[in-house]
Amino acid sequence: MRRLYDFELSGSCYKVRLFLSFLGLDYEKVPVDFVNKEHKTETYLKLNPFGEIPIFEDDDLRLRDAQAILVYLAKRYDTTNSWYPDNAEAMGKISQWLSTGGGEIMNSAGARLVKILNYQMDLPKLQAGAVRAFEILDHHLADREWVELGQPTIGDIACFPYTALAGEGGIDMSKFKNIARWVERMKGLRNFISMPGIG
Amino acid sequence: MRRLYDFELSGSCYKVRLFLSFLGLDYEKVPVDFVNKEHKTETYLKLNPFGEIPIFEDDDLRLRDAQAILVYLAKRYDTTNSWYPDNAEAMGKISQWLSTGGGEIMNSAGARLVKILNYQMDLPKLQAGAVRAFEILDHHLADREWVELGQPTIGDIACFPYTALAGEGGIDMSKFKNIARWVERMKGLRNFISMPGIG
Numbered sequence: 001m002r003r004l005y006d007f008e009l010s011g012s013c014y015k016v017r018l019f020l021s022f023l024g025l026d027y028e029k030v031p032v033d034f035v036n037k038e039h040k041t042e043t044y045l046k047l048n049p050f051g052e053i054p055i056f057e058d059d060d061l062r063l064r065d066a067q068a069i070l071v072y073l074a075k076r077y078d079t080t081n082s083w084y085p086d087n088a089e090a091m092g093k094i095s096q097w098l099s100t101g102g103g104e105i106m107n108s109a110g111a112r113l114v115k116i117l118n119y120q121m122d123l124p125k126l127q128a129g130a131v132r133a134f135e136i137l138d139h140h141l142a143d144r145e146w147v148e149l150g151q152p153t154i155g156d157i158a159c160f161p162y163t164a165l166a167g168e169g170g171i172d173m174s175k176f177k178n179i180a181r182w183v184e185r186m187k188g189l190r191n192f193i194s195m196p197g198i199g
Numbered sequence: 200m201r202r203l204y205d206f207e208l209s210g211s212c213y214k215v216r217l218f219l220s221f222l223g224l225d226y227e228k229v230p231v232d233f234v235n236k237e238h239k240t241e242t243y244l245k246l247n248p249f250g251e252i253p254i255f256e257d258d259d260l261r262l263r264d265a266q267a268i269l270v271y272l273a274k275r276y277d278t279t280n281s282w283y284p285d286n287a288e289a290m291g292k293i294s295q296w297l298s299t300g301g302g303e304i305m306n307s308a309g310a311r312l313v314k315i316l317n318y319q320m321d322l323p324k325l326q327a328g329a330v331r332a333f334e335i336l337d338h339h340l341a342d343r344e345w346v347e348l349g350q351p352t353i354g355d356i357a358c359f360p361y362t363a364l365a366g367e368g369g370i371d372m373s374k375f376k377n378i379a380r381w382v383e384r385m386k387g388l389r390n391f392i393s394m395p396g397i398g
Contacts (some may be wrong), residue, residue: 093267
């Protein structure tokens with residue numbers, strides 16, 4: 001039984017929902033009341049002591065961290081061996097963008113939490129950190145269709161949500177033309193699904 | 200030709216040096232003058248636009264991000280298939296700790312930069328974030344010798360440096376008894392090498 005502890009408006013949960021859709025896998029959703037901080041309750045912290053969403057379960061296996069879940073799903077279910085190809089160079093290259101998607105780009109997630117859920121954090125600093133990451137990503141995509149390998153990988157999925165949602169964090173994305181084209185390319189993938197805030 | 204862009208006092212570079220030692224691989228070190236911000240120069244940013252150390256090169260391949268480099272090295276050179284075993288469940292579990300080592304535990308790295316290089320950042324916040332991560336790690340290690348699989352993996356390597364160096368960030372580690380035992384276990388591994396600040 002596959003099960004996702006999910007919050008519809010979370011870009012991190014959306015990474016997993018999106019990849020499950022690309023892979024054509026069904027699963028059960030367990031809604032987490034993120035707005036009322038269910039992810040910080042004792043019950044939830046027993047499942048993930050870091051108090052973060054998503055959590056993914058596959059029978060007896062329980063995983064936290066969106067990027068770790070993408071790695072697992074690719075290795076376990078991607079029969080095309082294209083989303084995280086089984087060789088050192090590809091995995092190293094893609095892992096860079098797993099780190100970026102779970103790292104620098106999360107500044108955009110933070111900015112969005114300030115704007116839409118009134119979190120008390122340093123908005124200008126978060127926005128500046130996000131813009132710095134997007135400048136690098138935009139430049140990187142100037143001569144590439146995808147972040148690595150010339151094909152969509154879990155590196156793209158890890159970076160996509162909080163890039164596409166950056167406007168909700170009050171970040172002006174209009175100058176990032178290469179990112180805009182990459183976002184459209186993502187949307188054109190077979191079995192792409194959207195989420196609120198992504199047009 | 201293997202080449203590491205390295206700063207001796209960086210825990211992130213040490214992750215790579217340590218794993219290269221475990222794997223018994225030789226390589227060339229290119230010293231980066233981190234104190235004088237060589238990693239923010241135009242020349243360096245051409246190699247890694249994120250302006251961070253380490254960078255690892257293997258012939259024509261160039262990788263940034265310590266965790267991505269660990270994944271590459273394990274897949275390319277670990278003939279024992281034990282540091283990042285080639286199966287979905289193991290990779291998913293270990294990837295969680297790659298994220299933690301490059302994420303929450305980096306609060307300890309930030310605190311250390313404030314204390315030893317006078318970086319202007321929010322020290323109490325960094326220390327509190329690190330302590331929260333160490334509380335989780337310590338609890339996790341209460342009934343485990345290693346972070347996953349009952350054997351040393353790149354998950355341990357990713358979490359080790361800035362845990363063992365936390366004292367330099369002004370963090371009191373004395374209550375984390377399980378972490379202390381895990382640190383000693385790491386030090387006892389064949390071909391372990393140390394760095395300044397790790398006794």
